[in-house]
Every structure is written in structure tokens, then in C-alpha cells.
Amino acid sequence: MTIIQPHKNRPLMRFLLLLFLLLAGGGAFCIFEYNAVAEARQGITAAREAAVKAQASNADLKDTLYRMIDPGVLRAAAEGGGLTLVRDPQYLQSAPWLSASSR
Numbered sequence: 001m002t003i004i005q006p007h008k009n010r011p012l013m014r015f016l017l018l019l020f021l022l023l024a025g026g027g028a029f030c031i032f033e034y035n036a037v038a039e040a041r042q043g044i045t046a047a048r049e050a051a052v053k054a055q056a057s058n059a060d061l062k063d064t065l066y067r068m069i070d071p072g073v074l075r076a077a078a079e080g081g082g083l084t085l086v087r088d089p090q091y092l093q094s095a096p097w098l099s100a101s102s103r
């Protein structure tokens with residue numbers, strides 16, 4: 001005659017269930033962390049590519065600006081507009097007594 005005593009196996013079953021739950025939870029945590037790291041790497045790569053494109057665009061804009069403010073181009077534009085170069089300009093000056101009284 002076999003005597004079944006299920007209450008004696010209960011601690012072992014609880015331990016195995018707890019072990020399984022811990023392993024499953026740890027595995028799920030590792031998978032979620034791996035996905036987060038992979039997304040972060042992809043975001044960093046995209047940001048680097050955007051920075052390279054922005055630097056290239058910035059270089060193009062600087063080149064355009066430097067070509068626009070080239071002294072030869074500005075001189076030609078001024079002469080085309082009827083402007084002349086004054087060698088000895090006379091700037092506006094205030095009377096000395098005005099500046100002394102404003103102190």
C-alpha cells in the first residue's frame with residue numbers, strides 16, 4: 001500500500017516555482033534592457049549622421065557668405081551702385097562743450 005503525502009513535496013515545489021519565476025523575470029528584464037540599449041545606439045547613430053549633415057550644410061553656408069562678402073565683390077557692387085571710395089572721410093563730431101556739459 002502506497003501512502004501519498006503531498007505536503008512533504010510542497011517546499012520543493014515552491015522552491016522550483018520561485019526559481020522558475022526568478023529566471024523568467026530575469027530573462028525578460030535582460031531582453032528589455034537589450035532592446036533599450038539597441039534603441040539608444042540607433043538614436044546615437046542617427047544623431048551623429050544628423051550632426052555630420054548639419055556640419056556640411058554649415059560649411060556650405062559659410063562658403064556662400066564668404067563669397068558674398070569678398071572685398072572684390074563688395075567693391076564691384078559699390079561701384080555698380082554709384083558709390084565712390086573716400087580716402088579721408090569726415091565723421092560727425094560733437095562740440096567739445098556739449099560733451100563736457102553732459103557729464
